[in-house]
Amino acid sequence: MTRALALHLGVIAALFAAQYLLPSYHQTNIARIMVLAVFAMGYNIAFGYTGLLSLGHALFFAAGLYATGLGIELAGLSAAPALLLGLIAGGAIAAATGVLALRTSGVSFMIVTLMFAQTGYLTILYFGTYTRGDEGIVINRAARAIGSLDLSADTPRYFAALTLFAIALLINLMLTRSRLGRSMIAMRENEQRSRMLGYNPFRVKLIALVISGLYAGAAGAAYGVLFGYVGASFATIQYSILPLLYVLLGGAGTTLGPFLGALIMFYLIDISSGYTTAHLFVVGAALLVLVLFAPKGILGTLRERAVKWLP
Amino acid sequence: MAAIILFARGLTKHYDGIKAVENVDFDLTAGQIHALIGPNGAGKTTFVSLLSGRITPSAGTIQFDGADITRLPAHSRVARGIAYTFQITSIYANLPVFDNVALAIQRKGSKHLKTDTMAALARVGLDKMADQTAGTLAYGHQRLLEIAMGLSMNPKLLILDEPTQGLANSEIEAFKALIRAVTPQTTVLLIEHNMDVVMDLADQITVLNFGEKLATGTPAEIRANKAVQTAYLGG
Numbered sequence: 245m246t247r248a249l250a251l252h253l254g255v256i257a258a259l260f261a262a263q264y265l266l267p268s269y270h271q272t273n274i275a276r277i278m279v280l281a282v283f284a285m286g287y288n289i290a291f292g293y294t295g296l297l298s299l300g301h302a303l304f305f306a307a308g309l310y311a312t313g314l315g316i317e318l319a320g321l322s323a324a325p326a327l328l329l330g331l332i333a334g335g336a337i338a339a340a341t342g343v344l345a346l347r348t349s350g351v352s353f354m355i356v357t358l359m360f361a362q363t364g365y366l367t368i369l370y371f372g373t374y375t376r377g378d379e380g381i382v383i384n385r386a387a388r389a390i391g392s393l394d395l396s397a398d399t400p401r402y403f404a405a406l407t408l409f410a411i412a413l414l415i416n417l418m419l420t421r422s423r424l425g426r427s428m429i430a431m432r433e434n435e436q437r438s439r440m441l442g443y444n445p446f447r448v449k450l451i452a453l454v455i456s457g458l459y460a461g462a463a464g465a466a467y468g469v470l471f472g473y474v475g476a477s478f479a480t481i482q483y484s485i486l487p488l489l490y491v492l493l494g495g496a497g498t499t500l501g502p503f504l505g506a507l508i509m510f511y512l513i514d515i516s517s518g519y520t521t522a523h524l525f526v527v528g529a530a531l532l533v534l535v536l537f538a539p540k541g542i543l544g545t546l547r548e549r550a551v552k553w554l555p
Numbered sequence: 556m557a558a559i560i561l562f563a564r565g566l567t568k569h570y571d572g573i574k575a576v577e578n579v580d581f582d583l584t585a586g587q588i589h590a591l592i593g594p595n596g597a598g599k600t601t602f603v604s605l606l607s608g609r610i611t612p613s614a615g616t617i618q619f620d621g622a623d624i625t626r627l628p629a630h631s632r633v634a635r636g637i638a639y640t641f642q643i644t645s646i647y648a649n650l651p652v653f654d655n656v657a658l659a660i661q662r663k664g665s666k667h668l669k670t671d672t673m674a675a676l677a678r679v680g681l682d683k684m685a686d687q688t689a690g691t692l693a694y695g696h697q698r699l700l701e702i703a704m705g706l707s708m709n710p711k712l713l714i715l716d717e718p719t720q721g722l723a724n725s726e727i728e729a730f731k732a733l734i735r736a737v738t739p740q741t742t743v744l745l746i747e748h749n750m751d752v753v754m755d756l757a758d759q760i761t762v763l764n765f766g767e768k769l770a771t772g773t774p775a776e777i778r779a780n781k782a783v784q785t786a787y788l789g790g
Contacts, residue, residue: 423661423668430658433647440607440641441704442633442662 248555252417255500256410263402273514275402277506278409279466280490284502285416286459287487292496293425294452295432297350300341300357302483303364304457306476307337308464310368310375313474316387318374324390327465334461335454337364342453346446358481365479380475388469401470408466409503412459416499419455420555428452429497460487489527493534495541499555504542560585560742561606561712566615568601568766575601577766578615583712586739590753591746592777593763594786599746600642602763603714606744607639608632620711633662636711640704640718642746644697648690652681655689655700659707675707679733695726702730706737713737715745719752731756754778762786 262274283305290296311333315326345356368375375381388396395401419425427448430438435445468474477483486509487502494505512530517523538545547554561583568576576598583589591599604610606617608629616625624632633639647655657672665671676682679699684692689700698721705713715734719727727749734743734756747753753760753774760777762769764786770777777783 426654426658426661429650429654430647433649434645436609437641437645437647438658439628439630440609440633440639440645441659442630442708443658444628444630 248417248553252413252499255503256406256413259406259409263399263406268398271398271402273510275405275470277510278405278503279463279470280486280510281503281506282408282412282466283460283463284487284490284494284506285412285499286456286463288491288496288502289416289419289428289459290453290456291488292491292498292501293420293432294428294449296449296453297354298357299354299481299484299488300345300359300361301456301460301487302479302481303341303361304334304338304460305464305467305483306364306368306479307457308334308461309468309474309478311461312465312468313381313383314374316383317381323388323395323469327469330465330468331458331462334464335458338457338460339450339454342450346449346453358484361479361481361484365476368476368479375476378476380473380477383468383472383474385472388472395470396472405466405470408462412462413499413503417555420499424451489531492541493531495543495545495547498541498543498547501541501543558585559583561617561619563606563617564615566602566605566617567613568598568605568610569613574766576605579763579768581761581768583742583744584759585742587758588734588738588743588745588756589759589761590757591744591761591763592748592753593769597763598766599763600716601766603639603716603744603746607637607714609639633708637714638705638708638710638712639714640701640716642716642720644694644701646689646697646700646704648688650689651685652676652687652689652692652700653685656703656707659704663708672707675703678706679703680729695722698722699726702733710741712742712744715743717746717748719747719749727752
């Protein structure tokens with residue numbers, strides 16, 4: 245077993261243990277953070293590894309969220325198939341977006357993905373009869389269960405979030421060490437050179453974006469089932485920016501960065517909002533410090549300075 | 556054994572009225588080392604970019620290995636066996652040396668990526684530096700890495716754009732030996748300014764001037780060619 249794998253298993257084990265040590269309030273927080281971290285991991289696969297700066301990932305998260313929520317509320321699915329539907333929806337919407345958006349790059353790509361996400365948000369509002377627009381849908385508690393496991397209760401919810409997180413993290417680690425992962429990084433580092441090594445940039449980037457969409461879709465689906473609410477606010481620009489901030493804070497192109505970023509950002513907002521209503525100011529200040537002193541994020545800087553083997 | 560692996564007919568590239576490459580007919584014999592020379596701005600890099608697919612021609616056709624590749628994108632041409640190394644070193648500067656070459660080798664579907672990559676590095680003498688970040692290599696080593704990436708693809712045709720630029724004399728000798736060793740399995744087309752290298756290595760030489768083909772022939776023929784002398788000496 246390599247030290248990288250040991251580190252990742254250690255993080256998962258620590259989160260497992262945390263369940264028994266944390267009071268209920270923080271337990272719910274960590275469950276939420278783990279789901280958001282899966283979303284951020286997906287974002288990181290596109291942005292951190294492949295160099296695709298998307299401003300539209302809320303669309304993929306919302307695709308998972310709504311596919312699952314509407315699957316339960318309108319089609320009467322049980323939680324397990326609805327979750328699967330959410331995962332697929334995230335990947336499918338990412339594929340459709342990618343086929344068009346990946347014809348552009350750089351700033352144009354940012355704008356096109358932003359527009360797609362905005363269209364998704366407006367679509368949710370437009371079909372208010374089904375989605376209940378801004379108000380959103382509260383998923384009935386009875387449906388939030390897999391078999392006899394009630395996912396709306398604290399402990400099963402925590403373990404469900406941890407299971408998703410662990411799977412996502414280990415796949416992420418495998419991906420970074422695979423040939424596909426290497427060719428994704430090659431796109432980020434030097435697209436022209438990669439083309440002259442025989443890689444079709446469009447193809448590699450589309451695959452990366454679909455994997456990224458599957459992560460976001462899975463996170464959205466899980467969020468709906470675990471926390472019981474499906475609303476249009478999750479499709480707004482804010483939810484496209486959040487994973488970007490998590491990834492920048494934790495370290496773009498690091499496997500554990502998205503989780504670390506989500507964890508710190510979540511508690512930064514949580515704690516500072518206890519003292520001031522201007523908690524977004526605290527977030528902004530933290531980001532400024534980050535950009536000035538550690539532009540590669542916490543783990544990115546750590547990798548550069550000390551722990552070279554950090555994946 | 557004089558099979559033509561690649562030929563171009565009427566190859567032309569205009570940029571807003573500037574004739575970078577004008578109506579060039581070109582034949583490349585399989586297994587040979589073919590040098591492309593000409594004064595600065597003669598259109599050499601544009602010409603090989605047309606062959607490798609980095610830019611699309613304004614007119615003309617290109618056939619490679621029996622198929623018309625004129626409309627193929629660059630990455631598909633690479634898949635057919637055309638490798639291109641850049642004039643300005645274009646390695647993955649932030650990645651380890653190992654990954655630079657592994658990227659070339661895994662594309663060919665290698666089963667033993669690690670062994671094959673190390674072997675390819677050993678071929679240019681960079682195996683000891685596999686873990687080093689490519690951008691921190693000395694310039695000459697970066698050029699060798701660039702060449703190693705091209706060779707790792709086991710191409711049918713290897714296009715080298717000024718491979719010896721910035722190399723020390725001892726490194727040039729090693730480079731020449733390396734290129735001789737890959738022929739005749741691989742056909743080599745190289746753009747080169749160093750006339751000693753050209754005269755020493757090339758089986759055939761084509762001279763470009765103002766985007767047009769001035770002459771083609773063996774090193775001895777080119778040396779004796781009046782038009783070439785005029786173009787070079789400005790007489």
